[in-house]
Amino acid sequence: MDPSIQKHFTVVDYVIFAVLLAASMGIGLYYALSGGRQRTTQEFLMADRSMRCLPVSLSLIASFQSAVAIIGVPAEIYTHGTQYWFIGCAYVLGLLIPAHVFIPVLYRLRLSSAYQYLELRFSKAVRICGTLTFIFQMVIYMGVCVYTPAFALNAVTGFELWGAVLATGLVCTVYTTMGGLKAVIWTDVFQTIVMFAGQLAVIVVGVHQTGGVSEVWRKVWEGNRISALDLNPDPTERHTFWTLAVGGVFLMLSLYGVNQAQVQRYLSARTEKEAVRSCYMVFPSLQLALALSCVMGLVMFARYCGEDPSDKLGTSSRDAMVIYFVMDMLQGLPGLPGLFVACLFSAALSTISSAFNSLATVTMEDLIKPHFPAMSEARATLLSKVLAMSYGLVCLAMAYLTHLMGDSVLQVALKIFGMVGGPILGLFCLGMFFPWANSVGAVTGLGTGLSVSFWIGIGSIISHSSGTKPLPPDCSSSFLSGNTTTVTQLSALSNVTLSFYSLSYMWYSAFNCFTVIVIGLIISFLTGPMKEQDVTPGTIYPLLGTLFGFLPARLKKKLCCVTPLGQTVFVIKVFHLEQHLHQPDKIFIAPFTISHKIITYVCKTNDILITLTCTLACW
Numbered sequence: 181m182d183p184s185i186q187k188h189f190t191v192v193d194y195v196i197f198a199v200l201l202a203a204s205m206g207i208g209l210y211y212a213l214s215g216g217r218q219r220t221t222q223e224f225l226m227a228d229r230s231m232r233c234l235p236v237s238l239s240l241i242a243s244f245q246s247a248v249a250i251i252g253v254p255a256e257i258y259t260h261g262t263q264y265w266f267i268g269c270a271y272v273l274g275l276l277i278p279a280h281v282f283i284p285v286l287y288r289l290r291l292s293s294a295y296q297y298l299e300l301r302f303s304k305a306v307r308i309c310g311t312l313t314f315i316f317q318m319v320i321y322m323g324v325c326v327y328t329p330a331f332a333l334n335a336v337t338g339f340e341l342w343g344a345v346l347a348t349g350l351v352c353t354v355y356t357t358m359g360g361l362k363a364v365i366w367t368d369v370f371q372t373i374v375m376f377a378g379q380l381a382v383i384v385v386g387v388h389q390t391g392g393v394s395e396v397w398r399k400v401w402e403g404n405r406i407s408a409l410d411l412n413p414d415p416t417e418r419h420t421f422w423t424l425a426v427g428g429v430f431l432m433l434s435l436y437g438v439n440q441a442q443v444q445r446y447l448s449a450r451t452e453k454e455a456v457r458s459c460y461m462v463f464p465s466l467q468l469a470l471a472l473s474c475v476m477g478l479v480m481f482a483r484y485c486g487e488d489p490s491d492k493l494g495t496s497s498r499d500a501m502v503i504y505f506v507m508d509m510l511q512g513l514p515g516l517p518g519l520f521v522a523c524l525f526s527a528a529l530s531t532i533s534s535a536f537n538s539l540a541t542v543t544m545e546d547l548i549k550p551h552f553p554a555m556s557e558a559r560a561t562l563l564s565k566v567l568a569m570s571y572g573l574v575c576l577a578m579a580y581l582t583h584l585m586g587d588s589v590l591q592v593a594l595k596i597f598g599m600v601g602g603p604i605l606g607l608f609c610l611g612m613f614f615p616w617a618n619s620v621g622a623v624t625g626l627g628t629g630l631s632v633s634f635w636i637g638i639g640s641i642i643s644h645s646s647g648t649k650p651l652p653p654d655c656s657s658s659f660l661s662g663n664t665t666t667v668t669q670l671s672a673l674s675n676v677t678l679s680f681y682s683l684s685y686m687w688y689s690a691f692n693c694f695t696v697i698v699i700g701l702i703i704s705f706l707t708g709p710m711k712e713q714d715v716t717p718g719t720i721y722p723l724l725g726t727l728f729g730f731l732p733a734r735l736k737k738k739l740c741c742v743t744p745l746g747q748t749v750f751v752i753k754v755f756h757l758e759q760h761l762h763q764p765d766k767i768f769i770a771p772f773t774i775s776h777k778i779i780t781y782v783c784k785t786n787d788i789l790i791t792l793t794c795t796l797a798c799w
């Protein structure tokens with residue numbers, strides 16, 4: 181780092197940063213000493229299921245909006261243009277489906293851990309697999325979230341790297357351990373406000389110092405950073421409308437539909453309606469968060485016109501460059517650098533605390549309580565606190581692992597979600613939408629999904645086939661070419677495996693989700709599909725019942741009467757004539773809604789009589 185450009189904090193900045201940490205601790209302490217004083221796991225892990233939709237919705241945003249997005253998205257926009265902004269289109273279905281599919285099923289089962297669903301629907305083994313997969317995903321993700329702000333600060337301000345990591349980790353562990361989910365949710369609310377404030381400050385000052393909005397727009401436009409709608413269907417193309425708006429839906433479902441950190445927030449809402457409303461309220465705030473970080477990237481581009489400050493910064497990472505830009509903008513304004521650092525750490529703390537708390541919850545609910553049913557409430561709560569602490573230490577170790585990953589932090593985080601979150605999403609979809617899926621199919625499907633996802637994920641890192649060359653850095657209009665020769669186009673000439681490895685990481689969630697479902701179904705059919713009566717009521721979401729839901733009432737009435745949570749089944753009963761027992765020895769169940777009338781089609785072959793009966797009513 182060239183000392184002449186090293187940015188330093190004034191006392192005011194340190195004070196603001198310290199105030200942020202103190203405020204978070206204060207909220208944690210308040211909830212440790214008020215209410216039920218966190219004496220029961222219902223309060224510690226589920227906030228007494230008493231939360232209203234506003235704090236829940238702000239906490240839902242905070243959980244997956246960390247320093248990774250605050251730093252990674254501007255770096256992405258600076259390097260590749262605004263194509264990434266199209267991920268905002270994925271937020272529509274990415275929140276509607278959780279609100280109307282996952283929340284109703286999971287809320288009505290009154291769970292504490294999302295993975296209890298897997299035991300109800302499949303078996304304990306499936307639940308354990310789901311829990312362990314979730315723990316693996318969140319521990320790595322937490323490492324990235326702890327490491328990112330510390331690394332970025334160290335790169336620009338010489339801020340002691342591991343000192344910052346320790347400070348963040350410890351503060352977070354303390355208030356999460358003491359205040360439980362209530363403290364985590366209310367600190368998330370406070371930290372989300374600080375996060376937006378910090379980003380806004382940088383944008384306002386940045387635009388002002390770059391010569392005003394029109395000047396910024398001109399440079400950004402001529403620098404070819406406003407990406408057109410890229411409808412290229414090539415799945416190896418890193419960012420296109422399809423990979424972001426469609427692939428992004430599966431990414432959102434894996435986070436906002438079935439991830440324990442979010443499910444726990446839905447379950448902590450007072451009523452199902454409050455939970456659904458909180459999901460709706462996430463939409464505008466998530467769009468705002470996305471817009472702020474994208475605009476920050478554009479302002480940064482207008483400021484530096486894509487020049488590569490690697491030599492000055494001593495690191496080629498665009499992530500560090502974002503901090504350099506911020507310190508450069510806010511340098512002369514005492515307090516603002518401190519505000520941005522507070523914003524960075526707020527984003528990190530709110531994500532890490534959510535991760536800690538959800539990890540402690542699933543470890544208690546899924547791995548410990550089932551083996552120690554007689555454990556006293558006091559001991560269980562104490563153990564939950566010890567778990568939160570130990571996860572804090574594990575994530576510090578994972579922070580170091582991130583140091584080795586090298587990729588842009590946004591890319592690392594999104595890859596983790598795709599590689600591990602995708603298969604978990606597939607497991608839940610297999611359970612909810614396919615009643616005849618069984619436990620063997622579920623476990624095999626998950627195992628296959630994870631193996632394939634790591635094969636692609638690690639393969640892409642080793643073969644360096646992922647990633648598009650950055651856009652030409654120049655601001656002048658001469659670079660309006662825009663057709664960047666991507667690595668993948670070159671690789672198209674090579675054999676299939678390479679292009680298999682160069683599948684865009686934005687398709688990982690969708691691809692892995694479908695792998696789990698397809699393998700899960702095949703194995704289920706081979707090992708004897710589940711029978712209707714064996715499926716726990718309330719664990720199936722009758723897909724077609726809802727798809728038909730939009731039909732006019734008259735037609736719907738004719739098609740199927742509406743009963744709450746009814747199971748709609750299409751039963752195929754196979755009788756072997758010689759037995760004449762009329763005892764079906766095979767029943768296949770599919771969640772089709774054809775009609776509630778009992779229609780029996782009989783087809784006689786030489787020795788088998790098959791009756792198709794469509795029964796019952798739809799959702």
Ligand SMILES: O=C(O)CCCC[C@@H]1SC[C@@H]2NC(=O)N[C@@H]21
Binds near residue numbers: 244245249
């Ligand atoms: O910020 C992070 O820690 C992770 C990167 C963003 C995660 C995804 S991207 C789509 C969705 N929108 C968000 O704000 N977070 C998630």
Ligand code: NA
Binds near residue numbers: 244247526530
């Ligand atoms: Na956060």
